[in-house]
Amino acid sequence: MDDPQVKPQMSLGAKLQSVKRHVLYLTLFGVVSLSLILSHLFSIQVPSQPQEYTKEAYKLIRNLHEGDTIVIDTGATNASRGENGGQMEALLRMCMREKVKFVMYSYVEPQCIEVARAMIANINLERSKANPPEPAYKEWDDFVILGFFPDGATMLQTAAANIRDAWGNKKAKDPSGAERSVFESPVLQNIKKIEDIKVYVGISPTNIMATIVGRVGKRVPIISMIAGVMFPEQFNYYKSGQLAGLLNGLVGAVEMENLMQNGIDSQGVAGGKAEGPPIAAPFPGEINLSRGNSYYFAFCCAISLLMLTIVVGNVGMYLERKRKN
């Protein structure tokens, strides 16, 4: 008679189908950590093929002129730094190199502004260490921060009707420390209507585009820098021509960094060497491949592991069915 205390031995198929959760978690943790360390130690760079929507975004930002003003509507926090962090850093680097002025605010979370400030400070530090050192991007002269708007929809509707009414009561400190209207700053002094803003960039892991497109769409070219999970929803806005450019999560950040490194040639090929003036020039000799590329190898390893695990589960199911039949 069988001993009821002795558990029947599991078949290989059953074992492959029922890997314990903590084993899965540990494997993912190990693979991502190891790949991040390896990527850092050996500067591993995974190739990428920039998509049309990323190229459109790059072309638009790269071809802005010195003194142009853009809006950065941030919903990026440290929670989404893996995706929005790389996108934001790439955008800030481009603005600073092209001397494009920017206005920043958030209506997603109050902490977004603090997170963005820290990023600006980091890039300023990076610029000060460059050889030769590059001047710091200064609040008031080069950018202004409008802070947090608890109700973004009404603010955007007002800005679309009259931008000076919408932001008129916002103040910032000039270099002497005195508080003055943001419209006296070099960033906004020439802005009379929403159409004077050259590009509106929304960076967020959430769907802020529904609010933005509905209110300032058609008036200003809009670029969406979104987390990967929201990309399919945002892609509809791009397909219907309501967005001028789009970045798809971490992959979008990597593509943008690679475009900054290689540019788009006269034939529209990313990294191409065709003769003639490039459609969007690269930034040679600068720090281009940064946060996005540093995470990309780990991202690819994590996806590979995910697919491998799915295969393991299905092989287990096949073996188990075969055994039972």
Add this chain to the structure above:
Amino acid sequence: MNLLAQLPTPTNFWMSPNGSTLLWIEIIGAFVLGFAAIFGLSYLPKNLRKPLIGIATFLGGLYFMLHYLWPTAQDYSKDQVPKGAVEGVSFWLQYSLPTVMNFNQVLSGLLLGLGIASLLRIHAERVAKRHPDWMYSLTLIVCMGLMAIFGLLDWASAIGPGQAKQVADHPGFVNFAYNFLFGGLFVNLDAVMYSMIAFFIYSAAYRSFRLRSIESAVLLGTAVLIMLSLMGGVMVGWDKVVDMLGGSGHGAVAEFMSNLRLGAIKDWVQNNMQSPSIRAIEFGLAVGVLAMSLRLWLGIEKGING
């Protein structure tokens, strides 16, 4: 009709100089009056409260609906006198928008404060009644209090002329404490919370992506293709193999093989399967939102007004 636009702005009640005692008195007065109004409303009998909420909701909705639908006056100046009632309403809608915007910002800010007050009340009760998990509630209250205190002190330390630079060069204890709490703890814990999703997705994908039927095979196949297309290295390698098989040039074989490039397959899935289905869902949602908005606006929705 141009009511709000006719207000003499320079001597407005709310235009007291920044930082003046009068402005502080006004702020405190508005704060006290606002809270008194809220408490007053909460003590109103239900049969009075319902129509009040209904009227406020209807007027709010009407304003924004008119703003979208009413003809907008083009190229007008603030001292222009409207010609007729239609233009008068149009001017009034345009001029009053900043006031409505400011009102909405204050109201939304107040809701934020109301949320904090509610959270504090619930957790303070849990601590007072020694609820089984009261330690977590205490942790929340202490953390919230510390962050608020040091956040405000840090802000106040950099408020004067030249103070911001001084604080940046020589941070004091308050600034260090705020940096430690916000930059050191909060933002990293925030990142930890979000990154935990990866583990759940990984575990769920392992358990659910099984080839049990034709439908699941289609789903799995599509998911794998999209995942592969996210890996730049795989995409480049796949396309090189396809190009090699198709041969160089623009012949029929090469043209046919170009359809098998990973990017082309991904684009086809994205353009012909993913986008239309999401668009359909979005349309359905929008119709639902419209119906719900109408119910709220007209006071038919019982959950809010009933």
